[in-house]
Amino acid sequence: MDALLIVVIVAALSSVACWVLSLITRDTSWVDRAWSIVPVVYAWIFVAVAFSHGDGSARLVVMGLLATAWGARLTFNFARKGGYTGMEDYRWAILRGRMRHWQFQIFNALFIIAYQMTLLVLITLPAGVAAEHPSALTGWDALFIALFLGFLIGETVADQQQWAFHQRKKAAGGTLSPGFATEGLFRYSRHPNFFFEQAQWWAFYALGATAAVTSGAGVLGGAVNITIIGAVLLSLLFIGSTIFTESITAGKYPAYAEYRRTTSMLVPLPPRRSAAVPQT
Numbered sequence: 001m002d003a004l005l006i007v008v009i010v011a012a013l014s015s016v017a018c019w020v021l022s023l024i025t026r027d028t029s030w031v032d033r034a035w036s037i038v039p040v041v042y043a044w045i046f047v048a049v050a051f052s053h054g055d056g057s058a059r060l061v062v063m064g065l066l067a068t069a070w071g072a073r074l075t076f077n078f079a080r081k082g083g084y085t086g087m088e089d090y091r092w093a094i095l096r097g098r099m100r101h102w103q104f105q106i107f108n109a110l111f112i113i114a115y116q117m118t119l120l121v122l123i124t125l126p127a128g129v130a131a132e133h134p135s136a137l138t139g140w141d142a143l144f145i146a147l148f149l150g151f152l153i154g155e156t157v158a159d160q161q162q163w164a165f166h167q168r169k170k171a172a173g174g175t176l177s178p179g180f181a182t183e184g185l186f187r188y189s190r191h192p193n194f195f196f197e198q199a200q201w202w203a204f205y206a207l208g209a210t211a212a213v214t215s216g217a218g219v220l221g222g223a224v225n226i227t228i229i230g231a232v233l234l235s236l237l238f239i240g241s242t243i244f245t246e247s248i249t250a251g252k253y254p255a256y257a258e259y260r261r262t263t264s265m266l267v268p269l270p271p272r273r274s275a276a277v278p279q280t
Contacts, residue, residue, distance in 0.1 A: 015114065046063075057134035122234075126230070129208035205228055
């Protein structure tokens with residue numbers, strides 16, 4: 001069976017399961033729990049089918065390993081925050097309160113489930129491109145692998161810094177000035193973990209594009225191919241999610257307005273003033 005067809009079937013079954021569970025439990029975070037798992041499954045489906053047809057390559061295996069490393073890190077971080085213990089993302093509860101019941105259920109089915117689960121398929125499609133164009137690894141592959149790993153390390157550091165801040169905040173009784181992380185990587189980006197998350201999938205896309213170019217494809221269809229839509233839509237999702245999240249944070253913490261003014265939203269950049277917001 002074609003690898004993409006298998007991926008689509010698995011994605012459809014996963015989507016139905018998330019939707020049914022969200023209705024039964026009245027908890028819309030089931031896609032969040034699947035987020036770090038199903039892309040790994042999809043990547044290895046492309047690997048397994050390619051090798052079963054005799055079309056496997058070292059590049060494709062590396063892509064499977066990179067997706068696995070991404071998924072393992074994200075699963076660990078989500079688990080330690082209580083993501084698998086029935087805790088719903090606070091943003092869904094806020095949106096539920098702003099909508100009528102039927103409106104939220106439409107939003108749940110079309111965006112939370114359908115859009116996001118489709119997106120998780122799209123970001124892994126570069127592995128399908130690599131499967132279609134098996135060839136030896138090149139210097140470009142080495143560059144993009146190194147970038148992926150660098151972004152993975154960056155996200156790991158950012159998540160750890162954020163985790164440490166919230167642990168100190170919890171130990172202080174739930175209040176710690178200014179109310180949000182501003183040190184370490186958060187001095188250069190308000191959401192460095194979001195930036196590195198997106199960047200990894202752009203590097204993943206680049207690996208698939210390298211496979212196509214190495215096989216003789218040109219700029220269009222090679223370096224720039226249809227699977228770029230996954231990375232683009234992921235970035236758009238993160239931008240929209242960040243704007244919504246920040247609207248909530250700004251309403252809770254008066255100091256956030258100044259932090260927003262002086263610090264880049266996503267891309268780590270030097271702060272627009274000499275020192276970060278004081279943090280105790």
